[in-house]
Amino acid sequence: MKKFVKHVLVTVISLIFWGCEKDPFTLSGMAEDHFFLKSGNQHMPITVAGNVDSKKFIFIIHGGPGGNGLDYRDAQIKDLVEKEFVVVYWDQRFAGNTQGNGGNVDITEFRKDIKNLLLLLSNKYGSDIEIYLLGHSWGGFLAPYFLVDGDNQKMVTGWIQVGGAHNYNLNDSLTREMLIYYGEAELAAGNNATDWNEIVDWCKENGFQGAENSSKLNQFAHSAEELFEDITVPESSPDFKKILADARLSKWSNEITSGSKKIDGPTFQNPNSDQLFKVKLPTLLLWGKYDFVCPAELAEDIEKNIGSSDVKKIIYATSGHSPMMNEPDKFWADLVEWVRIH
Numbered sequence: 166m167k168k169f170v171k172h173v174l175v176t177v178i179s180l181i182f183w184g185c186e187k188d189p190f191t192l193s194g195m196a197e198d199h200f201f202l203k204s205g206n207q208h209m210p211i212t213v214a215g216n217v218d219s220k221k222f223i224f225i226i227h228g229g230p231g232g233n234g235l236d237y238r239d240a241q242i243k244d245l246v247e248k249e250f251v252v253v254y255w256d257q258r259f260a261g262n263t264q265g266n267g268g269n270v271d272i273t274e275f276r277k278d279i280k281n282l283l284l285l286l287s288n289k290y291g292s293d294i295e296i297y298l299l300g301h302s303w304g305g306f307l308a309p310y311f312l313v314d315g316d317n318q319k320m321v322t323g324w325i326q327v328g329g330a331h332n333y334n335l336n337d338s339l340t341r342e343m344l345i346y347y348g349e350a351e352l353a354a355g356n357n358a359t360d361w362n363e364i365v366d367w368c369k370e371n372g373f374q375g376a377e378n379s380s381k382l383n384q385f386a387h388s389a390e391e392l393f394e395d396i397t398v399p400e401s402s403p404d405f406k407k408i409l410a411d412a413r414l415s416k417w418s419n420e421i422t423s424g425s426k427k428i429d430g431p432t433f434q435n436p437n438s439d440q441l442f443k444v445k446l447p448t449l450l451l452w453g454k455y456d457f458v459c460p461a462e463l464a465e466d467i468e469k470n471i472g473s474s475d476v477k478k479i480i481y482a483t484s485g486h487s488p489m490m491n492e493p494d495k496f497w498a499d500l501v502e503w504v505r506i507h
Contacts, residue, residue: 190213190289190290191213191217192217192290192291193217193218194216194217194218195215195216195217195247196213196214196215196216196217196251197212197214198211198212198213198214199211199212199213200213202255202278202281202282202285204258204268204274204277204278204281205265205268205269206265206268207258207259207263207264207265207268208263208264208265209255209256209257209258209263209278210234210255210256210261210262210263210264211234211253211254211255211256211282212234212235212238212253212254213251213252213253213254213286213290214238214243214247214251214252214254215246215247215248215249215250215251215252216247216248216249216250216251217251217290219249219250219251220291220293220294220295221250221251221294221295221297221322221504222250222251222252222253222286222290222294222295222296222297223246223250223251223252223253223296223297223299223325223500223504224253224255224282224283224286224296224297224298224299224321225237225252225253225254225255225299225301225304226255226257226279226298226299226300226301226304226305226307226308227254227255227256227257227260227261227301227302227303227304228301228302228303228304228305229257229260229302229303229304230257230259230260230303230428231259231260231261231428232257232260232261232302232303232304233256233260233261233262234254234255234256234257234261235254235256235261235262236261237252237254237301237489238252238254239490239493241489241493241494241497242489242493242497245493245494245497245498245501246497246500246501249501249505250501250504251290253282253286253296255282257275257278257307258270258274258275258278259428270428272307272310272428272432272435275307275310275311276307276310276311276314276317279298279307279311280311280317280320283296283320283321284320287320295322295323296320296321296322297321297322297323297324297325297504297507298311298312298321298323298324298325299325299327299500300324300325300326300327300329301327301328301329301487301489302327302328302329302330302458302459302486303330304329305326305327305328305329305330305331305459306329306330306331306333306432306437308324308326308329308331309324309326309329309331309437309440309441309444310331310435310437312324312443312444312446313437313440313441313443313444318443318444318445318446321446322446322447322507323446323447323448323449323503323504323507324444324446324447324448324449325448325449325451325500325503326448326449326450326451326464326467327451327452327487327488327489328451328452328453328456328458328459328486328487328488329459329463330432330458330459330463331436331437331438331441331463331466331467332436332437332438332463332466333379333432333433333436334373334374334433334436335436335438335463335466336459336460336463337373337374337378337379337382338373339460339462339463340373340382340383340385340386340457340458340459340460341368341372341373341382342460343386343457343460344364344365344368344382344385344386344389344457345365345368345369347389347393347455347457348361348364348365348368348389349365351392351393352365356392356394357392360388360392361392364385364388364389367381367385368382368385376433379433383458385457386457386458386486387457387458387486389457390455390456390457390458390485390486393455393457393485395455395483396453396455396483396484396485396491397483397484397491397492398491399487399490399491399493438466438467438470439470441467441470441471441472442470442471442472443472444471444472444473445472445473446473446475447473447475447476447507448467448471448473448475448476448477449476449477449479449500449503450464450467450468450476450477450478450479451478451479451481451488451496451499451500452464452478452479452480452481452484452488453480453481453484453485453486453487453488453491454480454481454482454483454484455483455484455485456484456485456486457485457486458485458486459486461480464478464480475507477503479499481495481496484496
């Protein structure tokens, strides 16, 4: 009986506070909104931050699987983007700070999640807002995978692809070639011989096809960027360190879950390239010259296959897989200028 009374009291108190809370959706001025998108057993956190009066929303589809939307919210994006536009940070199912026990892991569910969030944003912030999908890495698979399905393109104004893995098989073949090419050049220059020998020898002895080879290539690609001196090393801001600390436990747990469930396994059978002719949206391709994880030739594949006549590509000379962190000032300035005119 005591437990029941306690439960009732907590419920009543919670309802009182809930009734006193303001609507979580800011409709003018500067937003700092936090809410959840629920799908099945997954409760996915959303942060909407920035200048709502602009009516322009940049929706980040983060990397992973198992990444974190707020990883992107550092001092630069707050200062250079949120003051002018709105940025939407979404933690995908089984990623970041998403909560929930179980749920469907099929990649079609991610497409439904994107659609549901777009519908929610339009419903709450106005049907006249313009939304731009920004896909990075794994998110660069999900963005075109969403866009080529049905009439989904009508829900957004533009597509921004940043070091995206729209075609996993092509991606892995390019990563292997790039590791061998630059690895041999680094060995000839006498740089980090032990590390580069391991990478080059493995790549020459193994192919790129299959999940196991793909995983190994991804591991070597990230290692290569740490070895490569031509890439500008980003500084970790206090904001970024706090984000990592706040999300550490849930992100670690979700990364393990994403890996064990092989969420991105079906991507090998869904290359996107042969469907890109359907995409008619203005498109911005932003890539690091030394992106070993998702090489810049992937941008060329998009240019070759996309149905849009409005495509712009920018390559960042001292960036790797995350130019928004390697060259943030130039990266965000380029993105903001493009969004202004689209």
